[in-house]
Structure formats: C-alpha cells, structure tokens
Amino acid sequence: MKKRQITRSRKAQVRIPFPVVLANILVFVAVFGLSYVWLCARCDTLGQDIKRLETVQRNTRRLLINEQDRWSSKLSPSSLDRALKRHNLAMRLPDEQQIVRVRNGANATATALAYNK
Amino acid sequence: MKYKGRTVITSVVITAVFVGLGVRLAFLHLRPLPETLSRIESGRHLEQETRGPRGRILDRNGNMLALDIAAKHVCADPKFISKNGNMQDVCTALSSKLSMNRAEVWELLNQPEKEYVRIKKFMREDALEPLRAMNLKGVIFEDVPIRDYPKGVLGAHVVGYANFEGIGSAGMEQTMNAKLQGVAGLRISQKDGRRHEIYSQRTVDIDPQSGADVYLTIDQQIQHFAEVALDNLVAKYHPNAAWAIVQNVRTGEILAMASLPTFNLNRFSTAPAEWMRNRGINYTYEPGSTMKAMIVASALDCGAVRDTDIFDCENGAWFYAGKMLHDSHPYGNLTVADIIKKSSNIGAAKVALQMGNTKVYQSLRSFGFGERTGLELPGEDAGIVWKTDRWSKLSISRIAMGHEVLVTSMQMLSAIGAIANDGVRMKPLIVHKVVNTRGETILAPPPQELSRPIRPETSKLMRRLLARVTQPGGTAPMAALPGYLVAGKTGTAQKVDLVNGGYYNNKYMASFVGFLPVENPAISIIVVADEPQQGGYYGGTVCAPYFREIADQTVRYLRIPPEGFTTEYLTDIETSGSSEESISE
Numbered sequence: 001m002k003k004r005q006i007t008r009s010r011k012a013q014v015r016i017p018f019p020v021v022l023a024n025i026l027v028f029v030a031v032f033g034l035s036y037v038w039l040c041a042r043c044d045t046l047g048q049d050i051k052r053l054e055t056v057q058r059n060t061r062r063l064l065i066n067e068q069d070r071w072s073s074k075l076s077p078s079s080l081d082r083a084l085k086r087h088n089l090a091m092r093l094p095d096e097q098q099i100v101r102v103r104n105g106a107n108a109t110a111t112a113l114a115y116n117k
Numbered sequence: 118m119k120y121k122g123r124t125v126i127t128s129v130v131i132t133a134v135f136v137g138l139g140v141r142l143a144f145l146h147l148r149p150l151p152e153t154l155s156r157i158e159s160g161r162h163l164e165q166e167t168r169g170p171r172g173r174i175l176d177r178n179g180n181m182l183a184l185d186i187a188a189k190h191v192c193a194d195p196k197f198i199s200k201n202g203n204m205q206d207v208c209t210a211l212s213s214k215l216s217m218n219r220a221e222v223w224e225l226l227n228q229p230e231k232e233y234v235r236i237k238k239f240m241r242e243d244a245l246e247p248l249r250a251m252n253l254k255g256v257i258f259e260d261v262p263i264r265d266y267p268k269g270v271l272g273a274h275v276v277g278y279a280n281f282e283g284i285g286s287a288g289m290e291q292t293m294n295a296k297l298q299g300v301a302g303l304r305i306s307q308k309d310g311r312r313h314e315i316y317s318q319r320t321v322d323i324d325p326q327s328g329a330d331v332y333l334t335i336d337q338q339i340q341h342f343a344e345v346a347l348d349n350l351v352a353k354y355h356p357n358a359a360w361a362i363v364q365n366v367r368t369g370e371i372l373a374m375a376s377l378p379t380f381n382l383n384r385f386s387t388a389p390a391e392w393m394r395n396r397g398i399n400y401t402y403e404p405g406s407t408m409k410a411m412i413v414a415s416a417l418d419c420g421a422v423r424d425t426d427i428f429d430c431e432n433g434a435w436f437y438a439g440k441m442l443h444d445s446h447p448y449g450n451l452t453v454a455d456i457i458k459k460s461s462n463i464g465a466a467k468v469a470l471q472m473g474n475t476k477v478y479q480s481l482r483s484f485g486f487g488e489r490t491g492l493e494l495p496g497e498d499a500g501i502v503w504k505t506d507r508w509s510k511l512s513i514s515r516i517a518m519g520h521e522v523l524v525t526s527m528q529m530l531s532a533i534g535a536i537a538n539d540g541v542r543m544k545p546l547i548v549h550k551v552v553n554t555r556g557e558t559i560l561a562p563p564p565q566e567l568s569r570p571i572r573p574e575t576s577k578l579m580r581r582l583l584a585r586v587t588q589p590g591g592t593a594p595m596a597a598l599p600g601y602l603v604a605g606k607t608g609t610a611q612k613v614d615l616v617n618g619g620y621y622n623n624k625y626m627a628s629f630v631g632f633l634p635v636e637n638p639a640i641s642i643i644v645v646a647d648e649p650q651q652g653g654y655y656g657g658t659v660c661a662p663y664f665r666e667i668a669d670q671t672v673r674y675l676r677i678p679p680e681g682f683t684t685e686y687l688t689d690i691e692t693s694g695s696s697e698e699s700i701s702e
Contacts, residue, residue, distance in 0.1 A: 043317050044316075044317065046316075047315070047316025047317050048316065050316055051314065051316055062186075062187035062242070065184065065185070065186050065187060066186050066187060066241075066242060066243070068181065068184070069181070069184060069186045069265050069267050070267075072180065072181040072184075072267035072268070073267035073268070073269075075180065076267065076268040076269070076271060076337070076341075077271070077337060077338055077341035078268075078269070078270075078271065078341065093669070093670060093673055095599075097599075099600075
C-alpha cells in the first residue's frame with residue numbers, strides 16, 4: 001500500500017504542468033484557424049451565391065428584353081390593324097360631317113357651335 | 118523488436134513522402150520555373166470581355182424601333198456526338214428544328230476530329246425552345262446579342278440597321294453609331310479545374326455599359342399613316358417608287374419619312390440595295406411645277422411683281438429664246454395668283470424674267486436648293502443649282518417651271534415649310550433626344566433657323582395663294598380636306614432621258630407638296646411618285662389624294678383644330694383673279 005503511494009507521489013513529482021500561456025496561444029491559434037476556415041467557406045458559399053444570382057439576373061434581363069421586344073412588336077400599328085381585321089372590327093376615323101366641334105371662349109354661344117361645312 | 122523495425126520503416130517512408138511533397142511544394146511556390154509558372158497561370162487565368170448592348174432607337178413617344186435582344190448560336194461537338202454514336206438522331210433533330218437541309222447538317226457534324234462547329238447563327242430564343250427541350254447531348258447553345266427591329270418595315274429607311282458585328286450600317290443606326298454603341302465590360306479572374314470561375318479570385322469586374330437611347334422625332338403612328346397611303350398609291354398607279362415626308366412646320370421635326378419599295382429590317386441582308394434607298398433625301402429630280410411656289414414667292418417678296426399683276430400666257434404656246442414653251446392648257450391673261458392656281462409654265466417664266474437671273478438664283482439658294490439640309494441621316498444629296506454663269510438664255514424660263522435644277526424631296530419640303538412658317542426655313546430634325554443609361558439627356562437638338570428667304574407678309578400672302586390650288590379650279594382639289602384649308606402645289610415633270618438627251622414623253626415625276634392649316638400651319642407634307650405607270654401621271658391626280666389621306670389622319674391624330682373658316686377666306690383673291698375653271702398642270 002505504501003509502495004503504491006510512493007509511486008503515485010513520484011508520478012506527481014515528474015508531471016510537468018502545461019503552461020497556461022501556451023495553452024491560451026494554442027486555443028487562440030485553433031480558434032483563429034477555425035474562424036479562418038469558416039470565413040473561407042462562407043466566402044466561397046457567398047461567391048457561389050453571387051455567381052448563381054448573376055446568372056439569374058442575366059437570364060431575367062434577357063427574358064425581360066425579349067418580352068419587351070415581343071410586346072413592342074404587338075403594339076406596332078400594322079399589328080394592331082391586323083388584329084382589328086382578324087376580329088372583324090372595322091374601325092375608321094369619323095367623317096367631318098359626323099363631328100360636332102364645341103368651342104369655348106369669348107365667342108362661344110350658349111349652345112354648342114357646330115361649324116361643319 | 119520486430120514491430121519496432123516496421124514502425125521505424127513506415128515512419129521513414131511517410132516522412133520521406135511528406136518531405137518530398139514539401140520540397141516540391143516549396144519549389145513550386147518559392148522558385149517555380151518560368152515556363153511552369155506561365156503554364157499554371159494560363160490554365161487558371163480567366164479574362165472575359167463582354168460586349169455592351171447597343172442602345173435602343175425609339176420614336177418620339179418612346180415606342181421601340183430597334184433594340185438588342187438575346188439570341189443564340191446553335192453549336193455542336195462532333196467528336197462527342199460521334200463517340201456517343203447518336204449522330205443520326207442529332208442530325209435529324211437539328212435539321213428539322215432549325216429548318217436546315219439534312220445533308221448540310223450532316224456535313225457539319227461528320228467531322229469527328231473537331232470539338233466545335235457552329236450549326237446555325239443568331240437564332241431567337243423562342244424559336245429554339247423545341248430544340249432545347251430535346252436536351253441533345255453534344256449540342257451547345259451559345260449566348261449572343263442580336264439587333265432586333267420589332268416594327269419590321271416601319272420607318273426602315275430612317276431607322277436603318279446594324280450589321281452582325283453590331284456596327285450601324287444605314288439610317289440612324291449609322292449616323293448615331295458612336296452614341297448607340299455600348300462600352301464593353303471586362304472580367305479578370307481565375308478558374309478551377311472544371312473551368313468554373315473562382316469568385317474569390319475575381320480581380321477586375323467592370324460591367325458592360327449599354328449605349329445611349331436615341332429618340333427620333335418620328336411618330337410611329339404618323340409613319341404608319343404615310344406608309345399605308347404610299348401602299349395605296351403604289352397599288353393604284355404602280356410607280357417605280359413613291360415616297361412621302363411629314364414635317365412639323367414650326368420646329369422642322371420630321372414626323373414621318375416613308376419610301377417604297379421598302380424592306381424588313383430584320384431581314385436586311387436579303388433586300389436588294391435599291392429597296393434600301395431613302396429616296397426622300399438621296400433621290401434628286403427635276404421638281405416641275407412645285408418650284409413655281411418659290412419663284413412666285415421670291416418675285417412677290419422682292420417686289421418684282423404683285424399678286425394682282427396680269428401676265429399674258431400666250432394661249433398655251435410661247436416662243437422664247439429660240440424654243441417653244443407650252444402650257445398643258447391654253448390660258449390668256451392670268452394674274453400672278455392664277456398663275457399659281459393654274460400652274461402656268463408661261464406665266465411662271467414671265468414672272469421669273471421680271472426678277473432676272475441673279476435674283477432667281479439667289480432666291481433658289483435662300484430656299485436651300487443646291488445644298489444639303491443637314492438632316493442627320495446618311496446619304497443626303499445636295500441637288501444641283503447651277504451658277505448663273507452656266508445658264509443659257511433659256512435657263513431662267515425653264516428653272517421657273519422646275520427644270521434645269523435637281524432637288525431632293527427634303528429640300529422641297531423645307532422650302533415650302535419656309536413659306537408656311539412666316540418665311541423662316543427651319544433645319545429638318547430627325548433626332549429628338551439622346552438619353553444615356555442614367556436617364557440623363559445628353560443631346561437634344563433645338564429647332565434651328567436656316568434662312569429667311571421671304572418676309573412674313575409675303576409668307577402670309579403666299580399661304581393664301583397656295584390655298585387656292587386645292588380649291589375648285591385649282592390643280593389639286595383632291596388634296597382638299599373638309600374643315601381645313603390646305604395650301605400646296607402640284608408638280609408633274611417629264612423625266613430626263615440620260616441616254617439620248619432631252620426628256621421622255623411618257624415618263625413623269627408626279628408630286629404634291631403642301632401644308633395645313635393655312636392660317637396657322639402645323640404640318641407640311643410632300644408625296645412623290647416616280648413614273649406612275651397607269652391611271653394618270655399628274656401630281657394633282659396621283660399624289661394629291663394621298664397627301665390628303667396622310668393629312669386627314671395626321672391632323673386628327675395630332676388634334677390640330679380646324680380653322681373655322683373655309684373658302685370665304687380666299688374671296689378677295691378670287692374676285693381679283695380670273696374665272697377660268699379648267700384644271701391643268
């Protein structure tokens with residue numbers, strides 16, 4: 001029993017205490033390293049996100065321009081004319097005889113002045 | 118002991134491997150060989166230059182006439198396709214979806230040594246949807262911008278086109294090329310083993326900048342009116358060509374400029390060069406009687422004649438300087454007012470003689486004949502007005518009726534615009550404004566006065582004289598518009614026979630140039646037909662009705678109110694003039 005105690009006390013005597021400063025440095029380096037790795041990974045992820053969004057933006061812009069182009073084409077006067085004909089809408093401007101123009105101002109009479117000739 | 122030996126050997130080997138790797142790493146990083154370094158760099162280096170899209174061309178109301186859209190080149194990897202053994206399927210799919218000859222596609226694909234061939238260029242994305250849905254292995258779609266003209270033929274000669282390299286080659290695309298062209302973008306970065314960009318290594322990233330937007334003075338609706346009217350003219354009279362211009366009298370802005378034959382801007386490469394000609398500015402011709410308006414205006418302005426002065430029109434045939442000069446109808450005595458109304462050649466010649474060579478020449482130059490108007494479109498012709506030292510004794514009588522001078526329709530419209538605009542000739546404008554990508558207006562040409570060929574009082578008188586041309590008894594009653602007084606002048610000129618000399622007996626240039634409303638002119642219009650083939654050849658018959666068609670729709674579209682008076686306005690001139698009722702040129 002005694003021999004055992006002696007052995008333990010010897011072990012206790014030879015154990016070198018781990019320096020606290022070194023331990024702190026190692027912890028700091030480990031934390032720093034891990035942070036660096038995490039930040040790198042984060043940057044890579046963000047970079048990939050940016051690349052993906054750039055592609056999305058490019059495609060959306062392309063889609064927008066193509067749709068604007070098609071819309072503009074549909075709004076051309078000849079397209080509108082064709083559309084009207086397709087739906088049997090015979091639209092034309094009124095004849096001069098069909099127009100009653102109303103004037104206001106100093107010379108206006110109480111009733112509308114129609115001056116078509 | 119046995120295990121200890123193995124442990125030592127393993128440790129030594131592992132250590133040696135790591136030391137070797139470390140040394141290699143140190144060499145690579147600390148003292149790499151130049152060729153190694155350049156090989157690594159070139160493998161990693163990524164440099165992309167992106168073309169900035171061209172700016173848009175729009176009409177005065179912001180309707181798009183030209184813009185860059187996304188398109189694709191259809192490409193293929195023949196090596197990959199032949200390795201995978203589906204050449205037949207890919208060839209069939211490509212030929213059917215791209216409407217191409219199968220043999221042609223097969224010839225392109227049957228090059229197993231190549232990794233890249235271009236099957237078809239500049240395909241619109243929507244047209245490629247069916248092909249993309251097939252997900253063919255070895256077929257690649259390459260992004261490329263393409264210039265598109267959503268209105269097709271509308272305003273083709275004004276808008277012009279940009280070639281496949283994105284360089285403006287006609288019309289406004291050419292004139293405003295420097296402003297329309299975008300600024301290329303640049304990206305310098307590095308790529309990984311899969312050739313994907315490593316975002317974190319991006320060192321330069323300059324976005325491409327779009328070119329500026331060019332707004333024209335053209336109104337697409339008025340342009341449409343003009344083009345439809347010309348279509349109708351061509352359908353009825355079958356001329357070689359016909360063209361029309363509509364201008365804002367006060368500012369000089371061109372509201373429409375149409376020319377037939379025309380072409381679809383989206384297929385410009387297939388159009389014959391003759392169709393691409395903007396005849397409004399680059400076709401010179403002897404204008405015929407339309408020139409009388411300027412001669413009489415100048416004569417009145419310089420006091421050589423008065424509108425009530427009477428000239429003997431020799432019953433339609435006058436022998437002068439050894440040559441006979443004819444009127445198309447015989448007239449006796451005509452006032453200056455009636456010389457315009459009846460369009461008497463003899464009367465106009467005698468008015469010009471009252472002025473003399475020098476004053477006639479000066480008046481032509483002050484109306485802008487013989488020089489470019491400065492319209493910002495390529496290919497404008499200056500026309501020809503010879504100096505008086507090259508005139509023969511006969512010249513003054515011929516110039517008075519619009520021969521021996523060459524003009525463009527733009528010049529003629531500009532000149533009639535001066536008569537309408539109180540004697541002030543305005544510079545024709547085609548660019549309304551130029552707006553950059555930040556929305557700032559970088560160019561907005563203001564209305565610009567070119568000359569004052571006549572006084573405002575003469576302008577006022579001339580407006581009334583020209584209004585009589587569209588009244589019964591004038592040469593162009595078909596140009597009259599109910600509710601408005603229309604002023605104008607017809608022109609019917611025999612064409613010059615360049616081969617045999619002299620004039621053709623059966624080839625004419627018919628035209629009508631005019632403006633309305635007379636008292637407060639807002640728009641001027643010219644309609645010209647080159648060699649009408651059937652149904653007539655007089656300007657008053659061929660062109661006046663289509664002048665009226667354009668004017669009728671334009672005044673309503675622009676909400677130009679009628680003046681509230683009609684022929685009574687001209688009564689004092691009517692009573693002072695002769696009473697002949699026949700219509701002639």
